[in-house]
Amino acid sequence: MSSLLQCAVCGLPLAEGEREHGTCRRCQMRGEIRDRLAGSDAPGSSSTGPGWGVGDFDLLDEIAHGGMGIVYRARDRRTGGLVALKSLPPGAADGGAHSRRFLIEVEALCQLHHPGIVRVLEAGSAPGRQFLAMELVSGRDLGRRLKSLGGPMPLREGVALVRKVAVAIRYAHERGVIHRDIKPGNILVDDQGEPRVTDFGLAKILHGDHPETLSGEVMGSPGYMAPELARGQSKHATTTADIYSLGAVLYAVITGQAPFRADTPVATLQKVISEDVRRPRAHNPEVDRDLEAICLRCLEKRPERRYASADQLVQDLEAWERGEPVQAPVAGAWMEARRWVRRNPAVTVSILLLVAALAGSVTMLAWVSHQKQLGEALQQALARTVMTDLNRLWDSAKNETSPEKRYLDVDSPTRALLRGSDAPATAGATRLVFGVYTHDPPPDMLAIIGPALVPLEQEVSQRLGLRVLITLRIYGNYQDAQEAIVRGDIDLMRVGSSTYIEAHDRDPGIEILAAQNGRIQGCIFVRSDSGIGSLEGLKGRSMGFVDDSSTTGFYLAKHRMLLAGLRASDLRGGATNFLGNHSAVGQAVLKGRFDAGAASANNIDPMTNSGLREVLRYAEPLGMPWIARSGLDRRMVEAFRTALLGLRDPKATARLGNGTTGFSPAADADYNSLREAMRESLRFDLPR
Template sequence: MPDSQLCAKCGAPLPDDAAQHSCPTCALRDALALGVNTGGSSAPPSIDTFSSSPQKVRYFGDYELLEEIARGGMGVVYRARQVSLNRTVAVKMILAGQLASAADVQRFRAEAEAVAQLQHPNIVSIHEVGEHEDQHYFSMDYVPGKNLAGLVGDQPLPAAHAASMLKTIAEAIHYAHQRGILHRDLKPTNVLIDIFGQPRITDFGLARQITGDSDLTATGQVLGSPNFMPPEQASGRRAQVAPPSDVYSLGAILYYLMTGRPPFVAKTLAETLHHVCNVDPVSPRVLNPSVPRDLETMCLKCLEKDSRRRYHTAQEVADELGRFLRDEPILARPVNPSEKLWRWSRRRPALAWLILTLSALIMVLALLLRDVLQQPVHVIPPLPTRSGNGASGVIDGKLYVATPCDGTAGFHRHFHYFDPAARAWKSAAALPHPHNSPASGVINGLLYLAGGWDDDGKPSAQLDAYDPKLNAWKTLSSMPTPRVTCAGAVIDGQLYVVGGRAGTDLAILEVYNPVSDSWTTQTPPPIPRHGLSLVAVGHNLYAIGGVVRTALGNQFTSLVEIYDTNARKWTQGPPMMKPSGHSFAIVHEGVIYVVAGLSEDRAWAEESRLLHGFESTLMQAYDLAAKRWSVLPTPMPAPRYEGDGAQLFDGQLCMIGGWSTISSTGEDDKLPRREVFQYDPRRKAWSAPIHGK
């Protein structure tokens, strides 16, 4: 907190050269009210300035004036003894004395009349209103001790103390509003602290009736303390000053209690008024990180520029503070960044349009450069052979693909990898078994292939693993159940194989542990199916789509089943929007992508009939956080099914090989294809593939 002193009148920080404990703004206002310049001091003829001599005694009617205790732009206040009742009171007189204008006298009497209507324990009460030797005055309660500014000094109050103090003040102000009185000059120096530590509001010098024409302020004239006045009052919009105006000042006082400074502090009156009308206050938590967020939210709601966005009444402020003090949820909500931006743009339309124009230009340039900057580092060339019904995996930055079907008769054992350094495909050790339509997965740098059709055209239980460091395959323990068109995924270093077909659809889950080279059987999925996709997310397996047997025969399904590998329990997830099977599937950054395959839905498929479905280019996405499926507006460039799997390679989602009756170059034949389709999830776009024959 700053070490500088505060102005005794408005609570603003004092410059080093300030005189008489008043800031330049208040000093100027005092001088204008007195009709003197700021370089000297004088008093009107009927008001003596007290000397420092303790022997001097001055009587004013029934009052013995003991000492001056406050002085403002309009009046001066003395501590006095009322002789007839022998009690200590405060006596306020017009500062201009006998030189006071008729407007000064009327405003002074209006204050007295306003306060006389208010009998509240937290509002200083009026005792007598009168005139003595042409000097107008009124007497009121004398409250010894500090005002709120003196209580705070340069040390913010604890949050609960600040909230409790302002709650009491807000209730007193609501009481005044109910009786038709606006204060219009609420500030820390106008709140006295009595001997019980309770606040008492004083100085209703700018008070006016909420309704009626009793306001003596001309339209456009600014009266009040600029550091604590609302924008409508600071800009002289008299007709808009209403109970929410005092609510603003309550917020400004709360800001002061929490931070030790007003919401706006500037070097000049004009600059302060400009900030009040056009600049958002610094968040209290920036100045004092210990301020609770709810209390900051309430404070900033009171300080809204638009009075319609503030609390409508002081009682609403008190009620909200009560919720805070009882640790209950408050009703106000923080202003979000977009709302702050919108309000700022309304106050600075020219600058906002300039920034918007520059932003649009930058966005256009970014869009023009996006395709160049975000193209994949490697556009993967076509596979060395046509390839379908295979498997793939990424090991040490290289893409490995097993090809059992190349469009020629019989099953084959092709095995290649893409070397990004050479930008070319290279041959690797041939497959020991065809593994046509297997389950697969990469564990600790080894590619595992399980099951699939064998050379004799029967389902296989064979398990083989490829070690790229040795460029060699190793045959391992066979699966308990031979099968084809099953699906595999890896969790915690184990290969999970789900579903498949062996004469009939299977509902089975078998797990391979490479450490012990052994298989175990776990909880089977509820529904038998083959041609499904399987992806691992954390400790869960998502079994998606595929082909199920119904009374009408084989049908493609949109079914999604989720297996918790910890609890060993299956649950049903949200179904896909469209059924599909033999698709590509991959999970990336919280989204599961299911691409192409076969579908019964002509709307999302090519017109050629294959087996029991239509070739599809459909791209569906499942948002894991939102638990919702959607159809993306970027279908795969050409239909494919029974491909070699989907892999994340070089930041791209790669769909590898696959069958189609319609090639990407327009050929009409039923053959596996060589293309690798690459989808960029950042751009939400497909890269143009390099075509192969």
């Protein structure tokens, strides 16, 4: 085809009236939209309704009304044809958030040319009114159809419909558009039974700069919303949020109801976040295990456990329709047991102890004199088994290729088991994730952080009138942990001061709750017999560091050497020798691997009796900060801050290190001197 007959942007054939422009009307509209998103041509507001005209369209009657706009049945004066015309509600077309989202919806639809997505005909603005003209689909939305049925659709018909919707969403994802509000009400079904996805008012365009989503904003419809969206993490949503919603629609189609329902939207969101979904077969016995497995995989709480793409979901739905095996794991007895255990951890522990007691009673009673000792011995044996499993899972997690999976979760019931306490009830609990990073095995970090989490759970629960349970998430390095708090994958975190500064500079919404009151000191040290007596003596010598984000074992050491007139080029091998943790740096210097090292003084002080000697000691302005992710509920943030500042129990703080006996108030400004030192330390790496 001649290039004169093709759009210069998208390559589609040009209509007669488009050839003089060289681009099709859709691409022309996309250019206009980008201009408006950049801040120009923002129309004012006015009121319209049936009987009014918008542009070249006469509004006939209202079809639908929502927070993101009003949809009218309208007539095109030029052709006489009927269209669905969407317009912002009065007062919203003011260039604000509603206006910008409306323009993003238009841009999203202009990118999508698929029979399963409602077709855009025209977009523009009349005085005080932005509008979007779309094809008028004869029929009704899936939500109304399900309501009229009063129950599930015939399985094959329902699965075929959801599969077609998934194909359309796959197409949108391939073009960088995430819908974020897939629900039965946004799926129009025409008179021939063919579905079309509509209402991209909450869409996210992956390519380009579209600051339409505020961190912490809850976006979507509660009953069909992915847990990460329900937690207000819409800014970090990926295509797996749409996978969840497709699974929720599939659930509604095959059971006749949404996965989660409650009396209020807030209560529904709580269920989405914290409760396991009831198996579809419990509502509809005609659902087989394969179809149930597909549905439940979509509805996994953790995004990485869902289908990785809409294409994988489509393939499994097609396999089910052909009667072939599916890829989703079918819920056999073991998987059912796992789900039951997650819902009933306290009862599970009791049963395990009872079974162990019955199985081993003859042997164990020979050396355990009474029931209390028996219970303690069984608990210890069970704890050892759990700890072995945790170490195994930790080794597996560290070998994960995906950074988003390189962690180990230890939930509140498991920690209770390990310390010999009764497991807390989990039904209806609000779950939060607390992140830490360590190079050491999980038992070490559990012993450090675990005792502090117990009183924090209790105090925050009491203050909020909720049952709050904390899952401890352990990362193997600071990079993965920092990425997680920036993405919003974890709610709370204990970090090094420099890691906090780096994370806060990337996402200013991250805030400090409090800082440990223990003073953190670092030192530059050498072997006692090295003959090095000052920083000047490090010239031409090799030096080991902790890692490239350690406050005491990297940044402050470089800053002090810079002040003494040294540069990285003065060191043999530069400043790139990283050992991973503070004690390892000390051991490397002791063994002669490096001439000098920089690390936490708390780790090096015990080694001064074994052959190490300090050259310089320095200190951080504050102890380790405990921080909250951007967008965490304000009541939750303040409850944790108050609980931390009131924490004085030596049993809870003794293992936190650096002489910590509690927490002190802290704010971002308190770290400005360290922030400046970190910036200055960058000059250390520059050549002279």
